Amino acid sequence: MEIRQFFTTIARRWKFVVAFFVVGIFLAAWLSAGATPVYSASSRVFISTQASNSAEAYQAGTFSALRVTSYAGLANDDSVLTKVISRLGLSETPDELSKNVSATVNTSTVVIGITAKAGTPDQARLIAETVADEMTNLVARLERPQDPAAQPPVLARVVGKASFSSSPISPNIPLNVVVGGILGLLIGLAGAVTRELLDTSVNSAEEAAESASSTVLVTVPKDSTLQKHPLISDPQGSREIAEAFRVLRTNLQFVNVDAEMRCIVVSSALANEGKTMTAANLSVSLAQNGVSVLLVDCDFRNPQMPALLGLEQSVGLSTVLLGRATLSEAVQTHTSGISFLATGRVPPNPAEVLQTQAMRDLLTSASQAYDVVLIDAPPLLPVADAAILASQADCVVMVAAHGRTRREQLRLASERVELAGGHVAGVILNLVPKRRFGAYGYGYGYGYGYGELPTTPSIANAGKGRDKKARGRRRENSNI
Structure with missing residues (x-):
């Protein structure tokens, strides 16, 4: 380990080092106070x-x-x-x-x-x-x-x-406390370095990009306000997170300038990495820029999007696939401007349902009716649902949780997408601690600032040649 890496490790795990330092001081003081004076x-x-x-x-x-x-x-x-x-x-x-x-x-x-x-x-x-x-x-x-x-x-x-002398020569409490603190500090430093060497989780944008063999589109900070204000459309929400999704919106347009990206799957290696909230906020960010978005909840295993948006779940994707409702009848509109298609009733065989011709036809119809179709898919490693959707969509955006997702898990999830015939457009590094978020900034991926570009090469092309009235709020040269 180089000197720079050593200090980076200490800065990252300073709480661990300080904890051992404090424990060393208190343990030395406690043992000294309980020792028999000599x-x-x-x-x-x-x-x-x-x-x-x-x-x-x-x-x-x-x-x-x-x-x-x-x-x-x-x-x-x-x-x-x-x-x-x-x-x-x-x-x-x-x-x-x-x-x-x-x-x-x-x-x-x-x-x-x-x-x-x-x-x-x-x-x-x-x-x-x-x-x-x-x-x-x-x-x-x-x-x-x-x-x-x-x-x-x-x-x-x-x-x-x-x-x-009336003063004892042992224990020497001040000396013992100093020695205990030094020993605790040394143990803490050694433990921090050992944990760093043994840690296989994704702790940087470089590690995420290397593991997924792709680029990091954006880093999203960890913010306690997400519990009460999860959507960036909420005026009381985090400005840093809202800005991160604006950068993601900008960066997505340059992922593949030669191909249209009208159907995007949002998934992760495992659960609880923030994919559902990422899909929702990316949809809101696109809608705020004038793009017509259909957000589809395909996570039959654990549908959480309706609760997040405050919309109904009983009618949705499964209802349309069974022919009991049309796409326009099953779609709900959120106050942020996005259109939402819930899962509907959960079928006993989600993977088989998603692999049907009816599902492919639905995605084709949705891509013709909306500028962008965002799919909230289940995690890639536990079930096959996301891999099936990846083969039907234009690309997959992977969500990785900072310090939680293992590099091997992210690599395997990316490989599963490629084996299914899909394409990983990039990685969103989520839940980045704010003390480290400043080091990343907004420079990763293809974007270089806060501004928006006037055209969207990969997505705006999807709207050319179609009737403006049928597109509703869509614009022919809309930005992402």
């Missing part, structure tokens, strides 16, 4: 020799310096610690006590520093003083001459009283 106390033992003149004093000093290192090891001797335990009435064993007692020799001196740790300051002081006292006794026994009248060559004396 106090420390220190005492000193001075090692000296007997000397009558300066020459002997120098030799005695050298002798003491050589012996003092050996004496420092006596602080953890069982004979010393056993007597300390006996004198203080401790419940510890010599091995356990040795872990809390240490002796060090100050450089170039004959002073042994003894450090003791305990649960209270007084206990630490008593242990340090008792260990120092027992060390002097042990040195006295070891250095006792055979001649009772002779002076021992080495003497050990306790220097002053033991020093101690």
